[in-house]
Amino acid sequence: MEHSDFRALFGLSAFSEEEALRIYVQRQFSRIVAHGVDYDVAQRVVGRITAFDKWAPEWAGEGGYWEAIAVKARRRGHRTTAMNAFFLASSCYRVAQHILHDDAAKMACYPKVVSLFETAGKLMSPPLERVSIRSSYGPLHAYLSVPAGRGRLPAVILAGGADGWREEYLPITLIFLERGFAVLNVDAPGQGAARLFRKTAMPVDVERFFSAAVDFLLKTPRIHPQQIFMLGHSVGGYLTLRTAAADRRLAACAALGAPFELLSIFDASPPARRINFSLLCGAREPEQGREILRQFTLEGLLNRISCPVLIIHGMKDSVVPFSHVERICSEVRSSVDLRTFEHGIHTCDNYVGEVYPLIADRFLDYAGGSRRRMTRRIANEVPA
């Protein structure tokens, strides 16, 4: 299949171009707005898109518009405006490349996503720093932000899905930052910049990479070693649960729209998602991807999780059926808290204002709990 036959890619061949595009926009809109594009900006850009092949150029054009505003604001010393406009420019280029599959057009767009994001990150206070996670997969870049001040902080690792990567999670990062968390935003091998620029593929035992991320946080000043959390979306939720099963240093974890295994999701998916899944695990063709994906399952792992688990699921999730969640909840032996949203779409992208504060606050409760446990432990060491 040509990667330019968008109606076929999205399983919308039965519709006219216009109708297929309308459906695609409707599916993507909440995610676009949730992850950093102002409603009105998104509305204007999609209003200009009259065919699928205009998606990438129109979004990239909007990215250029905001980049120009950002550059001008920075030159005039308007730091906040420059920072926001650089982030928005990065987001527009991210939405532009989202529709493409590792071809030349995507590779032309993605460096903009990263460089504009990093430029914006430097203007944040405290800055969003580019850091390097050393692991057996080679050094992979991540973003770290640590709130200013003194005292040890809880930290959260954010893991993205098959096509949602580091730069997409800035709004989530901000929700955690304003609640006093340090945030580490990573692309695992096979994801985002780690795949496109480092040519990595996701291994079955990818939890080793996330353990390296935990190692990194434990070496980061001011991070409380007993308050490291992890949160993942979609495939990132699967990664989070794998990591929690393998690494007892997580204080708690949360997964949104997480699958139990990837094969059945792959089989039920339109070509675009099959391609994403295949690229993720290093396969050039979906047939090969399907074979590799057989191994991507939580089977036999979840009973090893010892930390509290928060599962969030939208009951209108058209990607991951609720049966996956039921299986996850039934196999985890530690404390599991399931919160469903009746009108929630995949990864509850239409509930960001409710879901992320809920997760961050829950993690803070756990952190408080571990502090209380610590206090007890210390008290026990004092002779009565």
Add this chain to the structure above:
Amino acid sequence: MEHSDFRALFGLSAFSEEEALRIYVQRQFSRIVAHGVDYDVAQRVVGRITAFDKWAPEWAGEGGYWEAIAVKARRRGHRTTAMNAFFLASSCYRVAQHILHDDAAKMACYPKVVSLFETAGKLMSPPLERVSIRSSYGPLHAYLSVPAGRGRLPAVILAGGADGWREEYLPITLIFLERGFAVLNVDAPGQGAARLFRKTAMPVDVERFFSAAVDFLLKTPRIHPQQIFMLGHSVGGYLTLRTAAADRRLAACAALGAPFELLSIFDASPPARRINFSLLCGAREPEQGREILRQFTLEGLLNRISCPVLIIHGMKDSVVPFSHVERICSEVRSSVDLRTFEHGIHTCDNYVGEVYPLIADRFLDYAGGSRRRMTRRIANEVPA
């Protein structure tokens, strides 16, 4: 006319209830999102509204939902979540009452708008304080927020329109706060809480009230006396220009979607806006309102303005024609900067992410300019 005949009120009698509601939602949506309701929350609520008489109860219901989340979060010590949820709850009640005209249903809703907003404001850091502006119209309440730290700050007075009041401008307030401004958010006589709870009407020479607001700021610690700015929307833009003409203490001012006079706007308006304008100036009936409004004009005033003026206008403004802006620009003798947005609706509600940073940064430039002038003046006092 019954205030419950919404199609007639909005000039949509030619349409079915369903179609009229769709048009109304489309007109209001950007404003609702721009002024504090998450896109997805707004989308869900309007999705539940099947007829005009469901507007107020559905929005109030959503307000109650967020109030419950806020109260629970506050009880658990989750301050940021509580603050945001109280603000969102207030916004939902504000959108609920917006469709109503000073009747019992509105009076039942509005205290929630104010009390939830004030509760949220107390959780902000620095807090959004309720303060009292003393003037010949009696003491009227306003919101003041002064960024923490040391040093003298620029300040901005925000003025709302015929039906957009203090509590609506929180997102704008935040844009100024993060750029280091103190913000004073007022309801003039005849607007919002000042009308509904204090039974005031807007006098023709309402600039006296805003001068009292300037007096208040000059008595507020840390406000730089030569860096007081004013910004107004729609009728608030008219108020801003009146004030700038009468009070030379403004360092600069900005008006969005500002009319030159109100009579022609009144005459071209559907009944809902005629009622709003009439209530504003204390008339019980539109016929009486129309007579009073004849006096609401900038004629003969604008040549008295001595500070720089920034005019912003959306070229798709269906309330205030561009001819008003042309007349304003031609009569102001001081520096006028006009910035138009080709796709901008009334008061550029669909460009908030671009317009308010632009205004705040421009004011900062003026503040820098006045600092430079001050430096020169001080330098002159030092004998050479």
